[in-house]
Amino acid sequence: MSLPASTAELRALDAAHHLHPFSDMKSLNAEGSRIIVKAEGVWLTDSDGNRILDGMSGLWCVNVGYGRQEIVDAVAQQMTELPYYNTFFKTTHKPAIELAAKLAELTPPQFNRVFFTGSGSESNDTVIKLVRRYFQIKEKPEKKIIISRRNAYHGSTVAAGSLGGMAPMHGQSAPIPDILHIAQPYWWGEARQGETPEEFGLRAAQALEAAIDAMGEDRIAAFIAEPIQGAGGVIIPPATYWPEIARICRERDILFISDEVICGFGRTGKWFGCETFGTEPDILVMAKGITSGYMPLGGVMVADRVAEVLLEGGDFNHGYTYSGHPAACAAAIANLDIMVREDLVGHVANDAGPYLKAGWSALADHPLVGEAPMTGLVGALELTPDKTGRTSFADVGKVGTLARDFSFKNGLVMRAVRDRLIIAPPLVISHGEIDELVARARRTLDDTYAELK
Numbered sequence: 001m002s003l004p005a006s007t008a009e010l011r012a013l014d015a016a017h018h019l020h021p022f023s024d025m026k027s028l029n030a031e032g033s034r035i036i037v038k039a040e041g042v043w044l045t046d047s048d049g050n051r052i053l054d055g056m057s058g059l060w061c062v063n064v065g066y067g068r069q070e071i072v073d074a075v076a077q078q079m080t081e082l083p084y085y086n087t088f089f090k091t092t093h094k095p096a097i098e099l100a101a102k103l104a105e106l107t108p109p110q111f112n113r114v115f116f117t118g119s120g121s122e123s124n125d126t127v128i129k130l131v132r133r134y135f136q137i138k139e140k141p142e143k144k145i146i147i148s149r150r151n152a153y154h155g156s157t158v159a160a161g162s163l164g165g166m167a168p169m170h171g172q173s174a175p176i177p178d179i180l181h182i183a184q185p186y187w188w189g190e191a192r193q194g195e196t197p198e199e200f201g202l203r204a205a206q207a208l209e210a211a212i213d214a215m216g217e218d219r220i221a222a223f224i225a226e227p228i229q230g231a232g233g234v235i236i237p238p239a240t241y242w243p244e245i246a247r248i249c250r251e252r253d254i255l256f257i258s259d260e261v262i263c264g265f266g267r268t269g270k271w272f273g274c275e276t277f278g279t280e281p282d283i284l285v286m287a288k289g290i291t292s293g294y295m296p297l298g299g300v301m302v303a304d305r306v307a308e309v310l311l312e313g314g315d316f317n318h319g320y321t322y323s324g325h326p327a328a329c330a331a332a333i334a335n336l337d338i339m340v341r342e343d344l345v346g347h348v349a350n351d352a353g354p355y356l357k358a359g360w361s362a363l364a365d366h367p368l369v370g371e372a373p374m375t376g377l378v379g380a381l382e383l384t385p386d387k388t389g390r391t392s393f394a395d396v397g398k399v400g401t402l403a404r405d406f407s408f409k410n411g412l413v414m415r416a417v418r419d420r421l422i423i424a425p426p427l428v429i430s431h432g433e434i435d436e437l438v439a440r441a442r443r444t445l446d447d448t449y450a451e452l453k
């Protein structure tokens, strides 16, 4: 079969055969899908030849930017040498060995061991089993409740979707038992009248302690959280939040799981978000930026104190055909080599991050913008009908979607969560491209504002 050339024909074929994730298929089929044909650096090209600045790094993953031949070559060479072998039943291969050792070097010192998966969702499914197995071995099998947060996103398999706190997902597939959701540290949306971000941050963190007390510490296995909630709207917690969570996790007999699928690999200006916020997780969940999205791969780093118990327990009855896929590991090794050689983490912390933050923060003067937070290279614009208070639009999500569509017309990919626009551009973004990103975001705000009048 030869593929048709025109965008209209490609869209028709897509509509006839392709069920898209997280897409309203009815409207998608009426409007037609957006077809991306190539990409270079931070720029996408669509099937009509438009160049679009990818303010979302694909799905928060293309950290080193598009078009890295070095990764392509590493994968091709690995495919030639050993395209596949598994890591079950005490076997392994060189790419898995090298990547595991490299991850032990790059992650905080408590981490020396990784369990490979194919994605963030698979990683979080793994975490549920691993945490429960840990307490089984410690002869505390009743400790199996995992506390998560509302609007958290931990993936979309049945178990990872249950860990997440997304009501629309739970509405379509009921969560599995023994998962509890507490408040998210979303000051703009959830603080009381007159409550400062610092007061609110403390209160949101103390919801964890209250939940442990209410359920009984002997039943709680773990707390899972993204350092910055990503798909929940880039919720950057007030400064008081993480220190209080860290205190609670230290004082209570629970494991702390940092879901670094978005925040890992440089996004926040350190290698991992837990380092930016000063927490000490027992388990660290990774995917996306580990390969910059060039190949599917995920992993679960396990701190020594947890690993030692698991090792004593013998068989862990869990694994995926593609756990530690050699070509995916080769992509990750080449990707991490680039990140180290080009000091992309330093680039985010000292150059691109502060430069983007300056331009982004200035958007807060726009009449539609309530707040414009940013950490590293991940930020949000809360859209509001009245910037004198923390007011929200009555028809939640409508203005956000309108703005998101204008953004695309203006040649910038931003995502909308409710009425919050979010960005997370590739870490390699230059000053000129940041200027362009901010100019296009401002144009998008102007267009949306004009449409609302």
Ligand code: PLP
Residues within 6 Å of the ligand: 059, 118, 119, 120, 121, 122, 124, 153, 154, 155, 156, 226, 230, 231, 259, 260, 261, 262, 287, 288
């Ligand atoms: N965890 C977080 C924090 C995520 O943002 C995502 C995806 O966006 C996932 C887990 C799930 O990853 P995947 O889509 O690779 O299954």
